[in-house]
Every structure is written in structure tokens, then in C-alpha cells.
Amino acid sequence: MGHSSYDPVEQGPAWNAGKKLGAKRPLKPKEIWEIRFMLDRERRLRDRALFDLAIDSKLRGCDLVKVRIGDLVSGGRVRNRAMVIQQKTKRPVQFELLEPARSSLLAWLERRGGSLENYAFPSRVDRLDHLSTRQYSRLVEEWVSGIGLRKEDYGTHSLRRTKAALIYKQTGNPASSADPARALEDRDHRQVFGSGG
Numbered sequence: 634m635g636h637s638s639y640d641p642v643e644q645g646p647a648w649n650a651g652k653k654l655g656a657k658r659p660l661k662p663k664e665i666w667e668i669r670f671m672l673d674r675e676r677r678l679r680d681r682a683l684f685d686l687a688i689d690s691k692l693r694g695c696d697l698v699k700v701r702i703g704d705l706v707s708g709g710r711v712r713n714r715a716m717v718i719q720q721k722t723k724r725p726v727q728f729e730l731l732e733p734a735r736s737s738l739l740a741w742l743e744r745r746g747g748s749l750e751n752y753a754f755p756s757r758v759d760r761l762d763h764l765s766t767r768q769y770s771r772l773v774e775e776w777v778s779g780i781g782l783r784k785e786d787y788g789t790h791s792l793r794r795t796k797a798a799l800i801y802k803q804t805g806n807p808a809s810s811a812d813p814a815r816a817l818e819d820r821d822h823r824q825v826f827g828s829g830g
Contacts, residue, residue: 669684681740682754683764684776690715691796692726695721696721698754698769711734715728
């Protein structure tokens, strides 16, 4: 026999019961350095490179795990700027790789080896495939809980938001977080010429 929509039905808790809703927090500079220190201390080259790339690139997790070595390297050096086509929007996004990211990526890629067509962060299961977004999410949980933060408050999107939040805090200009180099030029311009430009 079937149930009518009027029959009382025992329902379990909602799928999101007890979970934090809304946007995840970006990391603060102190937390970034704590995670870097922890990963360096534990000699986790891959994780350090992945963390630094996540911060600098501001990519979604699904795009970050699919970055190929050739997207990051040119002529045996890690690029200063890289470009990736986003899966969701199908649009290219260019990002600057700062010195900490370039150094950690170089160390990781030298250890990892591989060709330009290979994924920078391979899967544990199939070395020819990329790290899964689920595994990336687990790593982020490990990193934040490893420095004493509540993993419920942070996620992969926290890393995507971190650089933009830092730039916004420095410049006060939300539009400038899309282009960090421009944001810092704007800030310097305001410091030299005053807020009027």
C-alpha cells in the first residue's frame, strides 16, 4: 500500500541539520602563514604547492585540481602569470603566482616529475587522473583543523575568497580584487596622491 500526502510520516533530520550555512570564511594572513609553516614542518610538498596555488589563483576547486603542469611551467621555470579556462564559465582566467607559490610549485613539480600534459596534482588512485575535488576538500579540512580552526567554518571556497578578501582589506575597492596587481597600483596611487586620485 502507498502513503497519502496526508499520512503522518516520520522524517529524519534535514540533510543540513547541524551544518554551518552560508559563505565559508576566508583565511587571515596569520592563518595562511600558520598553515604554510605546518605543511613545511611536516614536509608536505604537494600540499604546500596546492595550498599556495589555491590562494594565488582564486580558482574553484574543480578547476584547481585540473591544472596541468604545462599551465604552470614554461621553459623549465614556473610562470609569473598563468591562465586557465574555467569549467563553470568556459572563460579564461589569468592569475599571478607570487614568490611563495612559485617556490613551492617548483619544489613539488621537481619531485613529482611528469610531462607538460600531466595534471600538476595527480590522483592517489590513478596517477594519470587528477586529484578529486573531494580529496582536495578533505585536505583543506586537515589544513585548517591542523592549526586549530573549526573545519565547519572553512572549506575549499575559503581559499578562493582569501586573496580577494586580503586585497579588499588593503585597498577598500571590491572591483580591484579581480586584478591584484591593479589593486596594489590603485592603493599606491591613493597613498601618493590622496583618495581623490
